Amino acid sequence: MFTGIIENLGIISQLKEEGGNLHITVKSSISQELQIDQSVAHNGVCLTVINIEGELYTVTAIEETLNKTNLGSLLKGEEVNIERAMKLGDRLDGHIVQGHVDQTAICKNITEKDGSWVFTFEYDPTLNNVTIEKGSITVNGVSLTVLNSKIKEFSVAIIPYTYQNTTFKSLSIGDRVNLEFDVIGKYVKRLNDLRG
Template identity: 45%
Template structure:
């Protein structure tokens, strides 16, 4: 993973984008601000904690997940784990600033792992882990009560901002409206 790393590169740790400040022999160092610790579950890590690591996407690479930036929207809590055939259904209690972007069959990053939402309710949503995902990520070792970093797909955030801007200053002759977005499956 660190074979071509350089100082200044981005590496996501449990979905939190961090900047490499030093590296060597299979390890890297990153500075973590108080704001990052306050708004993510990195504060819960201890020496030896398992984490998900992911390098930044390079232009031209395949996009196999969804669009996230490593800027966590909120911290959720594992509220339920249920075996269902070969899969594990994971229920996550999430804050309102995340839940407003959650849709059935939509995407969400949990500790940096891109997953599809199975269903949702007012304060919770569920995802399903196949055995490979449970083994290859930290999600497979999480227990009820554990915290997870949550990030919604950035497309929903851009749509929300465009609609806010339109309300603040309506564009003349624009065809972009809540009705248009709804009719075309965006809302």
């Protein structure tokens, strides 16, 4: 379980394919604090630490994860948003995030507005995920508030601190991002669908 508050930016040090899996080695200032078997979210995807060597640690993404997220398009030297699992009893500063990506979206527009930025994303509405105005959404692991909720599109406002301390600073129009929709909203939608 995560909060969507990014703890650190990691740098992709090595990418190694093995069968349908991808071993991702990340350089991070928190590497030495990690433990084998610990869960760490990378751009919002929960992965298990399998090796630690100094300031480097390695996680593995399986084929299904690579097909459903943007991790398969990572490049050596690229930054990723990192968050360790939350501790029970800590403040929940973001929202409840599972680290299970529901689908991806494409960045359609970026507008600078009064010292902040508004990013607009378009996603496939046939997968039955929904956003609501002022509801929560996780974009590449970052807990955000939805603006301009539409059938297949929404926007988020990014303050300067978030912009500088996450991968939003390198996000461009046309880039693919990971989305995790609000878990409470998913249960409400499912119950409503069952009522028919």
